[in-house]
Each structure stands twice: as structure tokens, then as C-alpha cells.
Amino acid sequence: SNSSLESNLEGLAGVLEADLPNYKSKILRILCTVARLLPEKLTVYTTLVGLLNARNYNFGGEFVEAMIRQLKECLKVNMYNEAVHLVRFLSDLVNCHVIAAPSMVAMFENFVSVTQEEDVPQVRCDWYMFAFLSSLPWVGKELYEKKDAEMDRLLSQTESYLKRRQKIHVPMLQVWTADKPHPQEEYLDCLWSQIQKLKKDRWQERHILRPYLAFDSILCEALQHNLPPFTPPPHTEDSVYPMPRVIFRMFDYTDDPEGPVMPGSHSVERFVIEENLHCIIKSHWKERKTCAAQLLSYPGNNKIPLNYHIVEVIFAELFQLPSPPHIEVMYTTLLIELCKLQPGSLPQVLAQATEMLYMRLDTMNTTCVDRFINWFSHHLSNFQFRWSWEDWSDCLTQDLEKPKPKFVREVLEKCMRLSYHQRIIDIVPASFSVLSPANPVCIYKYGDESNRSLPGYSVALCLTIAIKNKASNDEIFSILKDVPNPNQDDDDDEGFTFNPLKIEVFVQTLLHLAAKSFSHSFSALAKFHEVFKTLAESDEGKLHVLRVVYEVWKNHPQMIAVLVDKMIRTQIVDCAAVANWIFSSELAHDFTRFYIWEILHSTIRKMNKHVLKIHKELEETKARLARQHKRRDSDDDDDDDDRSSDREDGPLEEQIERLQEKVESAQSEQKNLFLVIFQRFIMLLTEHLVRCETGGIDVFTPWYKSCIERLQQIFLQHHQIIQQYMVTLENLLFTAELDHHILAVFQQFCALQA
Amino acid sequence: LRSDSYADLSQYRDQHFRGTRYDQERLLRKSCTLYVGNLSFYTTEEQIHELFGKSGDIKKVIMGLDKVKKTACGFCFVEYYTRGDAENAMRYINGTRLDDRIIRTDWDAGFKEGRQYGRGRSGGQ
Numbered sequence: 001s002n003s004s005l006e007s008n009l010e011g012l013a014g015v016l017e018a019d020l021p022n023y024k025s026k027i028l029r030i031l032c033t034v035a036r037l038l039p040e041k042l043t044v045y046t047t048l049v050g051l052l053n054a055r056n057y058n059f060g061g062e063f064v065e066a067m068i069r070q071l072k073e074c075l076k077v078n079m080y081n082e083a084v085h086l087v088r089f090l091s092d093l094v095n096c097h098v099i100a101a102p103s104m105v106a107m108f109e110n111f112v113s114v115t116q117e118e119d120v121p122q123v124r125c126d127w128y129m130f131a132f133l134s135s136l137p138w139v140g141k142e143l144y145e146k147k148d149a150e151m152d153r154l155l156s157q158t159e160s161y162l163k164r165r166q167k168i169h170v171p172m173l174q175v176w177t178a179d180k181p182h183p184q185e186e187y188l189d190c191l192w193s194q195i196q197k198l199k200k201d202r203w204q205e206r207h208i209l210r211p212y213l214a215f216d217s218i219l220c221e222a223l224q225h226n227l228p229p230f231t232p233p234p235h236t237e238d239s240v241y242p243m244p245r246v247i248f249r250m251f252d253y254t255d256d257p258e259g260p261v262m263p264g265s266h267s268v269e270r271f272v273i274e275e276n277l278h279c280i281i282k283s284h285w286k287e288r289k290t291c292a293a294q295l296l297s298y299p300g301n302n303k304i305p306l307n308y309h310i311v312e313v314i315f316a317e318l319f320q321l322p323s324p325p326h327i328e329v330m331y332t333t334l335l336i337e338l339c340k341l342q343p344g345s346l347p348q349v350l351a352q353a354t355e356m357l358y359m360r361l362d363t364m365n366t367t368c369v370d371r372f373i374n375w376f377s378h379h380l381s382n383f384q385f386r387w388s389w390e391d392w393s394d395c396l397t398q399d400l401e402k403p404k405p406k407f408v409r410e411v412l413e414k415c416m417r418l419s420y421h422q423r424i425i426d427i428v429p430a431s432f433s434v435l436s437p438a439n440p441v442c443i444y445k446y447g448d449e450s451n452r453s454l455p456g457y458s459v460a461l462c463l464t465i466a467i468k469n470k471a472s473n474d475e476i477f478s479i480l481k482d483v484p485n486p487n488q489d490d491d492d493d494e495g496f497t498f499n500p501l502k503i504e505v506f507v508q509t510l511l512h513l514a515a516k517s518f519s520h521s522f523s524a525l526a527k528f529h530e531v532f533k534t535l536a537e538s539d540e541g542k543l544h545v546l547r548v549v550y551e552v553w554k555n556h557p558q559m560i561a562v563l564v565d566k567m568i569r570t571q572i573v574d575c576a577a578v579a580n581w582i583f584s585s586e587l588a589h590d591f592t593r594f595y596i597w598e599i600l601h602s603t604i605r606k607m608n609k610h611v612l613k614i615h616k617e618l619e620e621t622k623a624r625l626a627r628q629h630k631r632r633d634s635d636d637d638d639d640d641d642d643r644s645s646d647r648e649d650g651p652l653e654e655q656i657e658r659l660q661e662k663v664e665s666a667q668s669e670q671k672n673l674f675l676v677i678f679q680r681f682i683m684l685l686t687e688h689l690v691r692c693e694t695g696g697i698d699v700f701t702p703w704y705k706s707c708i709e710r711l712q713q714i715f716l717q718h719h720q721i722i723q724q725y726m727v728t729l730e731n732l733l734f735t736a737e738l739d740h741h742i743l744a745v746f747q748q749f750c751a752l753q754a
Numbered sequence: 755l756r757s758d759s760y761a762d763l764s765q766y767r768d769q770h771f772r773g774t775r776y777d778q779e780r781l782l783r784k785s786c787t788l789y790v791g792n793l794s795f796y797t798t799e800e801q802i803h804e805l806f807g808k809s810g811d812i813k814k815v816i817m818g819l820d821k822v823k824k825t826a827c828g829f830c831f832v833e834y835y836t837r838g839d840a841e842n843a844m845r846y847i848n849g850t851r852l853d854d855r856i857i858r859t860d861w862d863a864g865f866k867e868g869r870q871y872g873r874g875r876s877g878g879q
Binding site for chain 1: 799811816845854
């Protein structure tokens with residue numbers, strides 16, 4: 001309750017004041033940390049600082065200085081999200097009579113003047129604008145009362161900046177492509193509308209809890225400090241500003257007709273509630289029970305439909321593009337905890353949300369659909385897969401490639417992975433069988449007697465017996481020697497050139513024998529690693545191995561994924577081979593299936609981690625050499641030491657040279673992987689566009705939407721790496737001759753950090 | 755503020771561990787391997803891979819076996835490539851359902867041959 005908070009604050013202020021002589025720096029440090037890391041409790045701590053300042057003017061001054069130092073530090077190391085919290089804290093200190101309003105306005109004037117800087121990225125100006133605007137719900141009233149002319153000028157400068165800034169990036173970040181029922185607004189546009197409305201309401205803001213109001217008589221006696229003039233640190237090459245965002249909205253006041261009214265999308269209350277809920281998740285994401293409890297105890301429960309806000313904020317994070325702020329599985333578990341704490345109300349809101357998301361699948365970004373599939377299937381697995389599937393019967397009459405039936409198919413497939421095939425058949429109505437996943441059984445081409453006329457059949461039989469009798473790699477090689485090469489007339493004696501039939505017979509047989517479980521298959525890959533390496537030595541060999549794996553396991557996408565992963569890690573195939581395989585015509589039928597893209601992104605991630613790992617090794621070895629030199633330099637008198645370190649230097653320097661080469665080769669492989677992927681996308685999309693143009697048909701088929709969004713997904717999910725290749729991409733692949741549909745994706749991507 | 759209780763060590767220490775308490779704790783703090791308990795006897799490696807794959811890339815899954823019958827025994831080990839991925843499993847997969855049973859995860863000092871067998875008197879858990 002409010003009165004206990006007030007007495008706590010008063011008591012705490014008294015205790016801390018007494019401690020100041022002995023623990024001042026500790027208290028300063030803790031308060032600064034709290035300001036940075038607990039923004040959802042901002043007004044509680046600004047009140048505390050206000051009370052301390054009233055009792056000890058010098059402390060107030062030192063605190064303000066410490067905060068400014070901290071702010072500068074954050075900006076220097078690109079901690080922009082925390083910097084916003086600091087700015088907001090400072091601005092609320094105006095309300096607590098710690099900081100004089102005119103000096104705060106002056107700081108904001110410096111922020112807004114960043115928009116006048118030349119040759120700086122737009123995202124830099126955006127941040128300073130955001131820091132200014134997002135503080136106004138807290139301090140707008142006070143600043144306007146004291147300095148209305150200056151504030152008006154700032155607001156009109158804001159307006160003209162927002163009008164002229166480019167928004168090419170927006171379509172890439174929107175969860176839905178449609179504007180109904182809720183427009184997906186760019187975050188600064190939305191905030192500006194909210195501030196304009198706040199101004200129109202004469203800065204009356206009633207949602208934020210302001211403990212300092214109760215202490216007004218004490219605080220207004222306090223002497224205020226002036227903020228020192230704050231020059232925004234200049235833009236440097238190392239500056240990395242936050243990416244722009246799109247505001248996710250799925251609910252409005254019509255969605256909970258019986259409960260309290262949900263604040264409108266352009267109300268400042270909506271902004272504050274969402275900010276605070278996001279901050280709570282950021283503070284407690286590691287502790288799901290605490291996080292759920294903190295979210296549910298957000299003040300104002302009976303005045304706002306809190307459950308709806310919470311669900312909306314959680315989905316906002318889950319669907320955020322490019323990536324969610326936290327690992328996806330956290331949101332699933334958090335929602336389950338929330339359902340446990342509010343079993344009478346939250347599950348219903350969640351079901352309502354699920355229904356709404358399903359209804360709007362047609363315009364949902366493919367990456368977001370992926371996340372929806374993962375979330376929903378995992379969620380259901382915690383609740384015995386109970387769902388009213390019949391409500392979704394409308395999807396049964398649609399073309400299976402359309403978003404709704406596709407979604408249901410992918411969900412059922414994921415549900416099966418967390419249970420088993422018969423379970424899924426049992427949980428859906430019979431009418432849904434067309435969407436049910438295939439029974440994940442292996443297809444062994446040489447298994448049936450009726451196939452004995454197939455070339456290689458007899459060798460397959462021979463191989464089966466040999467493997468069952470624990471044959472060695474050498475024995476396998478000699479058995480395989482008998483397999484003719486359909487590609488060549490005269491085979492090498494060695495038989496080590498690309499022989500697709502050899503690969504087929506060996507891989508089919510081995511995978512079939514090891515089909516029992518993942519572990520069996522992994523053992524098989526390990527035991528016969530030598531055979532695999534030899535057969536898959538060439539690029540064509542690698543591609544063919546992948547093709548055969550697919551042929552054997554096309555009913556069990558999960559098995560394909562884990563086998564591909566293992567084969568990359570054991571270097572049977574390389575990342576480029578996987579990329580080429582995914583874009584090959586054999587896989588065209590599965591091209592829009594979720595598992596394909598899981599495989600591709602997992603492959604890219606492995607490549608990225610590999611580069612980082614070798615780079616780290618190089619840096620560590622360089623550090624060791626530097627330390628060694630330092631030791632040697634400081635021991636000039638000791639002959640023995642000199643000699644022994646000379647001996648060590650050689651190998652270390654050699655190591656560094658080798659690692660340097662390794663790094664360069666890995667980075668080149670990484671770049672090549674992305675180039676291959678982009679190239680294949682361009683080819684595929686261009687083909688489709690040309691075909692549509694000449695045939696006079698609409699470009700925008702479900703396949704096209706999926707494919708172009710998959711291209712976007714590559715850019716978004718790996719944006720940091722891809723930024724290194726901008727020049728190559730611009731000059732080599734995404735040139736002006738490209739169809740504008742494809743070029744637009746590249747331009748949107750460029751706009752993200754422009 | 756920095757609390758991370760889900761990823762902390764539990765009170766459990768393996769009595770069969772070869773080495774000192776201190777050694778065991780050191781290994782537990784660096785470990786990328788989790789012990790997973792309360793599995794159904796029908797839970798498969800594939801299901802475990804799917805669920806635990808949500809917190810990161812899995813290096814290896816070793817199913818627990820009844821020492822006598824050599825059949826599934828209700829526990830397994832999951833090893834990740836990085837500790838961070840294992841920590842996320844402790845935070846978000848521990849205490850949720852797999853095959854409709856609430857499973858429990860705990861840090862393991864590292865798989866050694868033989869530890870996949872149940873230590874119960876009849877061969878089970």
C-alpha cells in the first residue's frame with residue numbers, strides 16, 4: 001500500500017543519511033546501479049534520492065555527478081538501453097526537486113540537436129530522440145510548466161525530424177503485413193503520437209506511481225542542482241546504436257469487454273505500462289517464478305486489464321524482429337508459470353490470443369510464424385495437447401500451402417516430436433488426418449525383394465551382412481569396389497572419384513541398419529567415418545550423401561536435421577554443400593517446410609561459431625606471446641631465462657601464423673556460404689518473377705511470400721556478420737539490374753543501421 | 755538483482771563420485787552435462803533431443819538403463835557444447851513436462867562409462 005511505501009522510504013532515507021559519513025561511495029554506487037538496472041521501480045528510488053538530497057545537499061550533488069559519469073560510460077560502450085533508464089531517472093529527479101528543470105531542458109536541447117549532425121547514422125539521432133521523448137511521460141508536465149517556450153521549440157524540432165527521417169526498414173520489422181486491425185507502427189512514430197496526445201491533455205498523466213507527491217512539502221524546500229552541460233559523445237566507428245523497432249499490438253479495448261478498459265494505442269499510459277512490463281522481464285528473465293509474480297503484481301491491476309497487457313508484451317518480445325530479447329523457450333515457460341499463478345483467468349486470455357494469432361496467419365511474417373509454431377506446440381505438450389482443433393476446421397478446405405493449414409501441419413509435426421505418431425493421430429479429429437505428420441519411418445530402397453533388380457542391390461545385401469558382422473572400414477571399401485559407376489565408362493582402379501551409386505548403396509544400407517535411434521546412427525557415422533570421408537571427398541559427393549540421407553529419412557525430418565548436424569561437425573559434408581542441397585531441385589517439394597530452414601540456420605550458426613572459436617584461439621595465443629615478451633624484457637639479466645624463452649617464442653609465433661591462416665580460411669568459407677545462399681535465393685526468386693510476368697499471373701503466391709520472407713530472415717538473423725559483406729553484396733549480387741522486389745529486401749536491410 | 759537460482763547447484767552430490775567434494779563441486783560448476791530424472795520408461799532419445807534442443811545445440815544424449823534388464827530406466831544425461839546452453843535448460847526446461855511427466859534436471863559432474871546404469875537394488879533407479 002502507498003502509506004507503507006512512504007513510511008519505508010522515510011525510514012530508509014533516515015538510515016542512509018546517518019550512514020553517509022561512512023558508506024557514501026557504497027551508497028552512491030548502489031543507487032546508481034539501481035537507477036540503471038531497476039527502471040520499473042524508478043519513481044521509488046528517485047523519491048529516495050530526493051529525500052536524501054533534502055537532508056544533505058552535497059550528497060545530492062555528488063549523486064547527480066555520479067549519474068552523469070555513468071551515463072557517459074554507458075554511451076561510450078554502446079549500452080544504449082541502460083542509458084535510456086539513466087536519462088529517465090535524471091528527468092524524474094526534476095520532479096523530486098533534485099535537478100533544476102531548466103538544466104534538464106538544456107540537456108534535452110543538446111539531445112535534440114544531435115539530429116542536426118551531418119553524416120551520422122539515423123539510428124544515432126533516433127536514440128537521442130527516443131531518450132528525450134520517452135522521459136516526457138515522467139517529466140513533461142514539470143518541464144512544460146517551467147520552460148514552455150523551449151519545450152515547444154524542442155517538440156517542433158522533433159516533429160520535423162520525424163517527418164524527414166527515412167522508414168525504409170519498417171516492412172522488414174513488422175510482424176504482420178496488414179494494417180488491420182492494428183497498424184504495426186514504427187516505434188518513434190508511435191511514441192510521438194503518444195506524446196502529442198499527452199501534450200493535448202495538458203501533460204496530465206495518471207498512471208505512473210509518484211511516491212514523491214506525498215513528500216512534496218519536504219522536497220520543495222530542498223535546493224536543486226543544475227545538470228552540468230552535457231555534450232553527447234561523438235559518433236565513432238565503434239558506435240553501435242539500437243536497431244529500430246516496430247510496436248507490436250494485438251489487443252485493444254474491445255477484447256476484454258467485461259473488464260477494465262485497455263488504454264488506447266496512442267495513450268501515454270499504454271507506453272508506460274508496456275515499458276515497465278518489458279523492464280520487469282528484463283530484470284527477472286533468469287527466474288521465471290519471480291518474473292511471473294512481479295508481472296502479476298504490477299500496480300494498477302484493477303484499473304487496467306493486466307493479463308492482456310502481460311500476454312501482449314510477452315508475444316511482442318517473442319515475435320520481435322530481428323530476434324527476441326531473450327531465448328525463445330523462456331517465454332513458453334514464463335507463460336506456463338503465469339497460467340499456474342492465475343489459473344482462473346490467464347489461460348483464457350492466452351487461448352484468446354492464440355485464436356487471434358491463428359486468424360491472422362495469412363499476413364504474419366514467416367519468421368514469426370516459426371516462433372508461433374514452436375511456442376504453441378511446446379505449450380500444448382505441457383497440457384496433454386488439449387485444444388479445440390475443430391474450431392480450426394476452416395483450414396481443411398484451403399490449399400495445403402496456405403498459411404493456416406501449413407501452420408497446423410507444422411504444429412502437429414512438432415507435437416509429434418515431443419510425443420509420438422499415434423498420439424497425434426489420437427488428439428486431432430479424423431478430418432484433420434490430411435494435416436497429420438507422416439509416420440517417421442525409414443525408407444530403405446534395397447529392403448524389398450521386389451527391388452532386387454536395382455543396380456547395387458546385391459552389394460547392399462553383402463554390405464548389410466558385413467556390417468552386422470562388425471566389418472572394418474577396409475572391408476567395406478573392398479565390398480564397395482564392386483559397385484559400377486554409372487557416370488563413367490572406365491572407372492579408376494582406386495574407385496575414389498565421385499560414384500553416386502557407391503554412395504547410395506553404402507549410405508542407404510548403413511542408415512537403415514542404424515535406424516533404431518539417433519545414438520545408433522551417430523555411432524554408425526563415427527565407426528565408418530573414413531568411408532564417408534572418402535566417398536564424399538568431392539563437392540558432388542557431399543551433395544549426393546545429403547540427397548541419399550533425405551531419400552532414406554524424408555518421413556523423419558528431425559532425423560535428417562540431426563544427421564546433417566553430425567555430418568558437418570565430423571566434416572563429412574561442409575556448410576556450402578548443405579546450402580546447395582537445400583536449394584537443389586530434389587528438395588523443391590519441401591522448400592517451404594519449417595525443418596529445412598531450421599537446418600539452414602543451424603548450419604550458418606555452426607559456421608559462425610567456428611569462426612569465432614578460431615579467432616578466440618588466435619587472440620589467446622597472441623596474448624600468451626605478448627606476456628612472454630613482457631617477461632623476457634623484464635628479465636634482461638638472466639641468461640637462462642632468455643635462452644628458454646627464445647626456444648618458446650618460435651613455436652608460439654609459428655602457432656600464431658598457422659592460426660592466422662586458419663582464421664582467414666574460415667572467414668573466407670563463411671563469406672562464401674552467405675554468397676552461395678544469396679545467389680541461390682536470387683536465382684530462385686528471379687525465376688519465379690519472370691515466370692509470373694510472362695504468364696501474366698500474380699507474383700504474390702504463398703510460395704513467393706514464404707521465399708522472400710526467408711531471404712529477409714537470413715539478413716535479419718545474421719545481420720552482424722552480413723554487415724561485413726555490404727560492399728561485395730552491393731557490387732556483386734544486389735545490383736541495380738535486379739528485380740525491384742528482390743532489391744527492396746536488400747535496401748530495407750541497409751536501412752536498418754543507416 | 756543478480757539472482758540465478760534455477761542455474762545454481764543443488765544439494766545433491768553423487769556418492770559414487772571418485773574424488774573429493776571439492777573436486778566434484780568444481781566439475782559441477784564447469785559442467786555442460788545435465789542429469790535428467792523422472793522420465794517415463796517410454797520416453798525416447800528423440801523426444802529428449804527435441805525438448806532439450808530448445809536451449810541450445812546438444813552434443814550427446816545418453817539414456818539411462820536398468821543395470822540388469824538394459825531397458826529404459828527413467829533417467830538420462832544431456833550434454834551441451836556450452837555451459838550457457840545447459841544453464842538455460844536448468845532455467846526453462848527443468849520442472850516442465852516431457853511425455854506428460856514433470857521432469858527434473860540437475861548438474862552432473864560429467865558422464866563416465868558405467869554411470870548410465872541404474873544403481874537401485876533391482877537394477878533400476
